[in-house]
Amino acid sequence: MDRTPGPQPADAPHQHGVLDAPDEPDERSKHARxxxxxxxxxxxMGNIVGGGIFLLPASVAPYGTIALVAFGVLTLGALALALVxxxxARRDPRTGGPYVYAREAFGDFAGFLAAWSYWITAWVSNAALAVxxxxxxxxxxxxxVEHKWSMCLAALVVxxxxxxxxxxxxxxxGAVQLVATVLKFAPLLLVAIGGLFFFDSGNLGPFLADGESPLGAISAAAAxxxxxxxGVESAAMSAGEVRNPRRNVGRATVLGLLCAAVVYLLGTLAVFGMLPHEQVVSSTAPFSDAVNVMFDGTWGGTLVAWAAVISIIGAxxxxxxxxxxxxxxxxxDGLFPQVFTHKARGVPTVGVxxxxxxxxxxTIYQYAAGADGVFTLLVTVTTFMATVPYLLAAAAQIYHLLCGRGDLVNRGRLAADSLIALAAFGFxxxxxxxxGYQPVYQGVLFLFAGVLVYAWMSARKVRAAQPV
Structure with missing residues (x-):
């Protein structure tokens, strides 16, 4: 498979030691594309929209319709991150996204922290999605669901x-992702768009819950x-597998985010307007209840269950x-064991x-121990750890702007790029x-555990460089 980059744009990187080429060529194969x-x-889109959307309206309804404002604020913050x-990616379109950006700007240790935290986030989140x-x-x-071990087996299959x-x-x-995205967005769009024809403003309930300040309600809903x-970083993480990554990574990131945001916002708004407020607050399947209203039936639960399973498999x-x-x-770069560099058919198979x-x-531990609290804490910790590469990537963009790097900074839009980078860092x-405090505390412990791995890998690099 030819991985030679096409013609570079005028502001493509060519100085300061930045690699112009993406990853090394893979073997030519009909299985790699x-x-x-x-x-x-x-x-x-598929990585942003997982299974959680099917419960989002009920989760934020107690704060009132001001939760829709929180959606808007979050979308703007995520859009700033997507633009960063x-x-x-235009500057350095290699596989690894935030890891590559952090390492190039701040060195091996920052790059390792980005890779380490992202990796832990991914595999623990996968276990949570399966459950x-x-x-x-x-x-x-x-x-x-009749027995815990049948549930465990189902989770492993998923x-x-x-x-x-x-x-x-x-x-x-790519084929699975395309099919899963189409199939899971079909019922979501059915509610998000079709549900607006059944919209009744009398169902919206209060704009602001009793006893809440506007800022407090927005922050609580945002939490x-x-x-x-x-998942907004998905295209950047796989930049080496994207055609013309300097152009397409940025476009795919923004388009995927905006499409997901439209589904989130319209879907939640439609559910708010189709169901009485009290029903939304107490519902365990708000999209299912909304479909039942649209078609005056009871088959919505089955439809939404299929959509949720497809959504999670796609994610x-x-x-x-x-x-x-x-x-x-x-x-x-020698910061993880070399076995992780093995790649076949375009995929890092050992890493997978x-x-x-x-x-x-x-997952097996979860079902064997029944440690719901421990598992929930681990999942919450990963949400904190996912922010580590985000912060480092935003900081890398700010660093390049402050340094006035000619390969990255367009003088005509310096102010706009600076504001976007600061917004991404703030987000x-x-x-x-x-x-929350406890997940941040636990997450820092996970990061410090990675420091030991970094020390081991750095020592191996030094020994390998020493003459025999």
């Missing part, structure tokens, strides 16, 4: 199916919604690929295998604050 703009956009990723999928599978096949799609090659990863936009498909990209990029295995072991800090 670089993602075009549509597939890269589906990757972003697009600008950085969520089991709940929806129970609606379709009640026997699945994890390994996308894993096998990744082993088959990027061609199949729930903050992590709905995780797992994309996240499994992303979870292997960070250690792959770091291993190429290790990631799915770790997620599977965590990332908001993500950290929204995680």
């Amino acid at each position: 670089r993602f075009g703009l549509p597939i890269a956009t589906c990757l972003v 990723f697009g600008r950085l 969520i999928a089991v709940g929806y599978l129970g609606v379709l096949f009640p026997a699945v 994890q390994w199916l996308p894993g096998f799609a990744n082993f088959a090659g990027t061609r199949y990863v 729930i919604l903050l992590f709905s936009y995780l 797992l498909n994309g996240w499994t690929l992303l979870s292997a990209q960070a250690p792959y990029a770091a291993a190429k 295998g290790v990631t799915v295995t770790l997620a599977s072991l965590l 990332s800090m908001w993500l950290v604050a929204g995680a």
Whole structure:
């Protein structure tokens, strides 16, 4: 597969030691195919929109319709981050995204922290997604949830199916992502657009819940919604697998984010207007209830359950690929074990295998120990850890702007780029604050555990460089 970059734009990097070329060529194979703009956009959309959207309206309804304002604020922050990723990808379009940007700007240690935190986020989140999928599978096949070990087996199957799609090659990863995105967005768009024809403003309930200040309500709702936009970095993480990444990574990131935001916002608004406020607050399946209103039936639960399962499998498909990209990029630079550099059919297969295995072991532990509290804490910790590469990427953009790097800074839009970078950094800090004290405390421990791994890998690099 030819991975030679096409003609560079006028502001493409050519100085300061930045690599012009993406990753080294892979073997030519009918199973490996670089993602075009549509597939890269589906990757972003599919990874942002997982299974959580099916409960979002009920989660934020207690704060009032002011939650829609929180959606808008978060979308603007995520858009700033998306634009930063697009600008950085034009400068350095290699696989690894935030890892590459952090390492190039601040050195090996910052790059390692970005890769380490992102990797942990990915495989723990995969385990969480699989557990969520089991709940929806129970609606379709009640026997699945009759025993904890049948639930565990179902969760493992849900994890390994996308894993096998990744082993088959990027061609199949892209195909699964495209199909899953279309199938899962169909019912969501049905509610988001069709539901507006059944909209009744009398169902909206209060704009602001009793006893809440506007700022407090927005912040509280945002604490729930903050992590709905995780995955905005998906195209940047897989830049080496994207055709013409200098152009398409930025476009796919912005398009994927905006499409996901439209579905989030219109879907939540439609549910708010179709169901009485009290019903939305107490609902365990608000989209299912909304479909029942539209078609005057009781089959909405089945439809939404299928959509949720497809949504989660699509998200797992994309996240499994992303979870292997960070250690792959770091291993190429000697910051992760070299075994993670093994690549076949366009996919870092060792990284995929290790990631799915770790997620599977965590899933088995979850069902064996019944440690719901511990598992929930681990998942919350990962939401904090996901902000580490975001912060570092935004800081890298600010660093380049302050240095006046000629390969990155367009003088005509310096002010706009600076404001966007600062907004992205502020958004990332908001993500950290929204995680809460305990997850941040636990997450720092995870980061410090990675320092030991960094010391080991750095020592190996020094020994390898010493003459025998």
